[in-house]
Amino acid sequence: MYIYNILSRLIEDAEAQLDWTMPVFIVDKPLGLTSHDVVARARHLLKTKAVGHAGTLDPLATGVLVILSDDATKLSPFLTASEKRYLAWVSFGAATQTLDAEGPVSETGDALQLTAKQIRSALPPFLTLTEQTPPQYSAVKKGGVKGYEAARKGEHLSLEPRPAGYISVELLGFAPVREGLQGPLERTPALPPTLGAFPTALFDVSVQAGTYLRAFARDLGASLGVPAHLSGLVRTRSGNFGLERAVQLDNLSTTAGFGLADALPYPLLELTAAQVARVRQGQRLGAEGQAEGRVGFVDASRTLVAVAEVQGGRLKLLRVWT
Numbered sequence: 502m503y504i505y506n507i508l509s510r511l512i513e514d515a516e517a518q519l520d521w522t523m524p525v526f527i528v529d530k531p532l533g534l535t536s537h538d539v540v541a542r543a544r545h546l547l548k549t550k551a552v553g554h555a556g557t558l559d560p561l562a563t564g565v566l567v568i569l570s571d572d573a574t575k576l577s578p579f580l581t582a583s584e585k586r587y588l589a590w591v592s593f594g595a596a597t598q599t600l601d602a603e604g605p606v607s608e609t610g611d612a613l614q615l616t617a618k619q620i621r622s623a624l625p626p627f628l629t630l631t632e633q634t635p636p637q638y639s640a641v642k643k644g645g646v647k648g649y650e651a652a653r654k655g656e657h658l659s660l661e662p663r664p665a666g667y668i669s670v671e672l673l674g675f676a677p678v679r680e681g682l683q684g685p686l687e688r689t690p691a692l693p694p695t696l697g698a699f700p701t702a703l704f705d706v707s708v709q710a711g712t713y714l715r716a717f718a719r720d721l722g723a724s725l726g727v728p729a730h731l732s733g734l735v736r737t738r739s740g741n742f743g744l745e746r747a748v749q750l751d752n753l754s755t756t757a758g759f760g761l762a763d764a765l766p767y768p769l770l771e772l773t774a775a776q777v778a779r780v781r782q783g784q785r786l787g788a789e790g791q792a793e794g795r796v797g798f799v800d801a802s803r804t805l806v807a808v809a810e811v812q813g814g815r816l817k818l819l820r821v822w823t
Contacts, residue, residue, distance in 0.1 A: 502755050503593075504736070507623050519689060520667065522561070523757055523758035523759055523760055524569065524570040524572055524573035524752055524758055524760075524761070525567065525569060525570075525573050525576070525758050525759040525761065525763065525764045526543070526547075526567075526568040526569075526570065526748070526756065526758045526759070526815065527565060527566075527567060527742045527746045527747045527748065527759070528543070528565075528566045528567075528568050528569070528747060528748060528750050528753060529563060529564060529565070529566075529744065529747035529748065529749060529750070530558050530562070530563050530564060530565075530566040530721065530736075530750070531569060531691070531749075531750055532560075532561065532562075532691040532692070532693065533560055533561070533562050533744060534559050534560060535559075535560050536554050536557045536566060536626050537614060539554065539566055539568070539750060540552050540553060540554055540568070542750055542753075543568050543570070543750075543753055544640045546750075546751075546754040546765060547570050547753065547754060548754075548755045549570055549571055550620040551570060551571045551574055552568065552569065552570050552574070553568075553569045553574045553577050554566055554567060554568055554569065554577075554740055555567035555569060555576070555577055555580035555581050555583070555739065555740070555764075556583070556585065556710070558734075559601065559699065559734070560603075561601050561602055561603060561640045561693045561733075561734065562734040562735070562736060563690065563691050563734070563735050563736070564587070564734075564736030564737060564747070565736045565737065565739045565742055565743065565744055565746075565747050566640070566736070566739070566746055566747075567580060567739050567740065567764065568753070569764075570758075572761070572822060573761055573764070574644045575820055575822070576761060576764055576765065577722040579765060579766070579767075579795075579808055579819075579820075580739075580740055580764060580765075580766065581710060582710045583738065583739055583741075583766045584668060584707060584708070584709060584710070584738075584766075585705075585707070585708055585710070585712075585736060585738065585739050585740075586704065586705070586706070586707045586708075586736070586737045586739075587691050587705075587706045587707075587708070587714055587734055587735065587736050587737060587774075588673075588684050588685075588686070588704070588705060588706075588733075588735045588737055589703070589704045589706050589714050589717065589718070589733070589734050590679055590682060590692065590701055590702070590703055590704075590731070590732045590733035590734070590736070591701065591702050591704065591717070591718040591722070591729055591730070591731060591732065592679060592695070592696070592697075592699040592700070592701045592729060592730055592731075592732040593612035593615055593699060593700045593701070593702070593725070593727050593729045594609060594610055594611065594612035594613075594697075594699040594700060594727060594728065594729075594745030595609050595610075595696055595699055595721060595728055595729075595730060596608040596609075596719070596722065596728030596729060596730055597696070597730045598638065599636070599715070600623075600636045600638070600713075600715035600716065600718060600719050600730055600731060601693075601715050601718075601730055601731040601732070601734075602692075602693040602694065602695065602731070602733070603693075603695055604696050605696075605799075606696055606697070608728045608816070609728060610621055610726075610727045610728045611727070611740060612699065612700045612727045612729075613700065613722070613778075615700055615727060616675075616727065617672065617675040617676060617702070619674050619725060620672055620675060620702050620721075620725065623721060623724045623725055624670045624672065624721075625739055626724070627667040627670050627717070628667050628668075628669070628670065630665065630667060631664065631665070631666060632640035632642035632662035632663060632664060632665060633662060633663060633665035633711075633712060633713060633716050633720070634661075634662050634663075634716065635660050635662060635663055635713055635716065635717070636713055636715045636716055637660070637717075638702070639660075639713065643644075647736075657712045664709075664711055665708070665709060665711050665712040665713070665716075666708065666712060667706065667707070667708055667709075667712065667717075668707040668708060668709065669705070669706070669707045670704060670705075670706050670707075670717075671704060671705040671706075672702060672704055672739070672822060673685075673703045673704060673705055674702070675701070675702045675703075676700070676701055677698070677700055678695075678698045678699070678700075678701060679692070679695050679699070679701040679732055679733065680695075681700075682701060684705070685705075686735070686737075686744075690733065690735050692702065692732070692733035693732070693733065695732060695750060696730070696732070699732070701732060707738075712760060713730055715730075715731045715766070717731070718730055718731040739766065740764065740766045741763065741764060741765075741766055741799075742759075742764070760803065760804070760805070761804075761805035761822070762799050762805045765793045765797040765805065765808065767794070767796050767797050768792075768794075768797070769770070769796070769797045769798075769799050769803075770796050770797070770798055770799070770802070771798075771799055771801065771803075772786075772789075772798050772799070772800060774800070774801070776798075777798075777800050778808050780798060780806055780807050780818065780821060781806065781807075781821060781823050783818070783821065785816055785817070785818065786809075787816070788811045788815055788816035788817055791811045791816065792811065793811050794810065794811060794813060795808060795809065795810045795811075795819070796809055796810075796811065799810075804822075805822055806821070807819075807820060807821040807822065808820045
């Protein structure tokens with residue numbers, strides 16, 4: 502019995518170590534849950550309080566949500582700035598205060614004469630935008646008050662435009678109603694109930710961090726002269742991870758995660774043992790031959806050692822893992 506207990510403890514220690522070295526998880530966020538809800542559930546499933554995420558998804562959106570546990574939470578500032586890709590359903594002829602299918606409908610207009618050609622012609626200007634006005638129902642603050650807090654009280658905050666950017670916007674389909682516009686997904690996507698039988702377009706959109714797809718629906722409708730809202734959203738990629746790698750939330754505790762280096766959206770440079778020791782002591786390495794921008798330092802086993810930035814020929818350590 503004594504030997505059995507020792508062996509059991511060794512196995513548990515090994516499993517704990519494995520979990521620690523693979524602390525990045527890719528979840529297909531369920532419809533109706535906030536990102537905070539998912540994090541709370543992940544804390545229970547992973548049996549750790551140190552859990553965060555790398556990029557908020559609205560309750561009515563599904564798809565890739567990067568969950569960070571334990572030491573991976575230190576990656577959050579680097580991953581939230583990653584590019585994101587979405588399938589976005591935009592319905593024309595109705596607008597809502599939340600800009601999505603939460604409703605209720607606040608404005609209607611005739612969109613029955615809208616054509617795919619007109620929609621496609623309205624897309625190029627988005628590729629040159631550098632700013633976007635956030636939705637009223639957002640966590641953006643003004644005067645210490647969050648937009649959604651004011652909106653829920655019936656108040657309006659004059660939110661200033663914020664940096665945003667569209668990398669690519671492609672129209673995949675246009676139909677009299679949303680049903681049937683599934684896109685390239687192998688499975689039927691989980692979408693919120695529709696607010697009516699409105700003409701709907703499906704887009705494949707890649708954006709920079711901080712870009713709201715609800716605002717895309719609002720602005721696209723405005724450019725076409727009809728009210729519009731986001732009637733469905735699936736995040737298909739966040740940084741290095743696509744939807745094909747995502748698991749169901751309830752399966753999180755039985756799924757192998759990814760290492761820190763797998764998640765980092767920067768080039769990786771392997772260090773010698775001597776260089777690893779220097780970096781972990783806070784000493785800078787030379788930047789000779791290094792391209793400008795951020796880089797991840799890994800050791801011979803591909804364990805992340807540090808994130809650094811080369812700027813003006815000098816290297817600065819941004820975060821070190823010991």
